Amino acid sequence: MTAAVEAPPRTFDRRLILPLVLGSILNPVNSSMLAVALVPIAITFHAVPAETAWLVSGLYLATATGQPVVGRLVDRYGARPLYLAGAAVVGIAGIIGTFAPSLWVLVAARVLLGFGTCAGYPAAMYLIRRSGVEKPGGLLTTLAVSAQTIVVVGPTLGGLLIGAAGWRALFAVNIPLAVLCLVLGAILLPRSDRPEAHARLDHLGIGLFAGTLTALMLFLMSPSIGHLWLLPLTIVLAAGFGWRELRYVDPFLDVRVFGGNAPLIATYVRTLLAQTVAYAFLYGFTQWLEAGRGLSAAHAGLILLPMSLVAIGVSALTGRRAEFRGKLLVGAVSQIAVAALMLILHGGSALWLLVLISLVCGLPQGLNSLANQNAVYFQADPDRMGASAGLLRTFAYLGAMVSSAATGAFFKHGADTAGLHDLAIFLLVVATLLLVVVLADRSLRRIGTPSDERP
Structure with a gap:
């Protein structure tokens, strides 16, 4: 009797790491660098x-709406065409922003940047998943560390x-980045990753989803x-979107899957809460450093450098741990500590x-x-x-x-100390809620283990 031969474990083509990381960081680099540019831009355009x-x-709205849409297109048509199209849009937006004659042209460039940067992250997650690699921890850590590094270094x-x-250099930097993405993507991204044909694309579902998010985010603005x-x-x-998705053969987002996947929904909620605190600190604290503490944009950026170094180190050290x-828990408690420390600033x-x-x-x-x-x-x-990876970014935004x-x-009335203290109290509430959500989610102990039943 011939013994069965086990198939060798599948590996990931490491040549893809550079274009995928580069595509994934286009969004966080454009999101984070602007934190220190709002005051100079306001002065330029009065x-x-x-x-x-x-x-x-504008960038948040475009990204939050576009990420899951582009992610679904990646699921259907493969990573390569969406990645290259997104890079081209980023390059065009970089040119428009560099030479923008008015604030509202600059806003239009930021919206284009939002849509253009939607493809990189879903494409990376899609290709890693389709590779079938048994232990993706290193690859996922590389994506996370690179994105986090850019967010905090931005x-x-x-x-x-x-x-x-x-x-204007913050917009011009997108031009060489886009060219590099186009070159590397054209050379390295596989042409044969397109899935089998599916039913007609759910255009109405996409439209209702985009309308729901746009209305909600316009109110939040x-x-x-x-x-x-x-x-x-x-x-x-939202009701129309749910009704449509429950009845369409190949829905844009299968709400039945999400309805039966409480752990995934909890992850999206945690992301929303954690990023609320993270972005409020990134923009609120930074504005206070300039307007309330009297630091220059360059000095405010340097104050945030220790955050960058710690985040990079923590992500690199813990990324492979299951x-x-x-x-x-550590992340939620740390956010509570940060908000508490902000209360004593003056x-x-x-x-x-x-x-x-x-x-x-x-x-x-990190x-x-x-x-x-x-x-x-x-x-x-x-x-x-x-689509699921894109939706994660939607909740982040x-x-x-x-x-x-x-x-x-x-x-x-300005980024003064009184406003910073009020913001800190709000962040204390959000961070505490995050801690409660983490403590309540028992499924976190099983993720990635052999007993974990994936949907």
């Missing part, structure tokens, strides 16, 4: 904070670029009594205290996104990995929008 806020919100890099060449009509519109569009719950706070807050903030920056990203890899339907609304409300 704009008020309510107007420059659209530079942040303000420092942005400050240095502004100091050297002005704020400027919550007020005059905009309350956006909330019932959101509910109506532990999820412990990472998220206009003359010592630099060592600012650096300490930056150091502590590096822990959740742990939360890494753990939630890896959780989605194990929790999501393999056939919808692109919903958190960013909540943080933007909170920052706008608490800094209504």
Whole structure:
């Protein structure tokens, strides 16, 4: 009797790592660098904070809507065509932003950047999943570490670029990045990764989804009594979206899968809460450093450098560990500590205290996104990995929008110390809620283990 021969474990083509990482960081680099550019841009165009806020919100709106849509297209048509199209849009947006004659042209460039950067991350998750690699921890860590590195290094890099060449350099840098993505993607991304043909694309479902998110995020951008009509519109569009997806043969998002996958939904909720705190700190604390503490953009960026170093180190050291719950617990507690420390800041706070807050903030920056990203890899339907990964980014940017609304409300009269303290109280509540959600999710102990039953 001939013994059965075991198939060798599948491996991932490591030549793909560079283009996939490069594509994945296009979004966080454009999201984070702008944190130190809002004041210089406002001076250039004589704009008020309510107007420059659209530079942040425009990218968030485009990304939150576009990520799962592009992710679903990746699931259907493969990574290569969407990756290359996205890179081309990023290059065009970089050119428009570099030469923008007005604030609103600059906002349009940021919206284009949002749509263009939607393809990189879903394409990377899709290709890793389709490779069938048995132990994806190293690859997922590489994605998470690179994205987190860019998020936390972004303000420092942005400050240095502004100091050297002005704020337009933050847009110009997208041009060589896009060219590099196009070249590497054309050479290295596989042509044969297109899945089998499916039913007709769910255009109506995509439209209802985009309308739901747009209405919700427009309200979050400027919550007020005059905009309350956006909330019932959101509910109506969401109901229509659910009705459509339950009846379509090949829905854009299979809500039945999500309805029976409580751990995946919990991961999305954790992402929303964690990113609400992270982005509020990134933009709120940074604005206070400049307006409330009187630091320059370059110096504010340098204050955040310790956060960058801690986040990179923590992600690199813990990325291959299968532990999820412990990472998220440390991340939530660290965010509570950061918010508490922000309550004791004032206009003359010592630099060592600012650096300490930056150091502590590096822990959740390095742990939360890494753990939630890896959780989605194990929790999501393999056939919808692109859409599920894109939806993770959607919830991240919903958190960013909540943080933007909170920052706008608490800094209504400027980024002063009183507003920072109000923001800190809000972040204490959100971070505590995150801790409760982590403690309540017992499925975190089983993710990635042989007993874990994937949907």
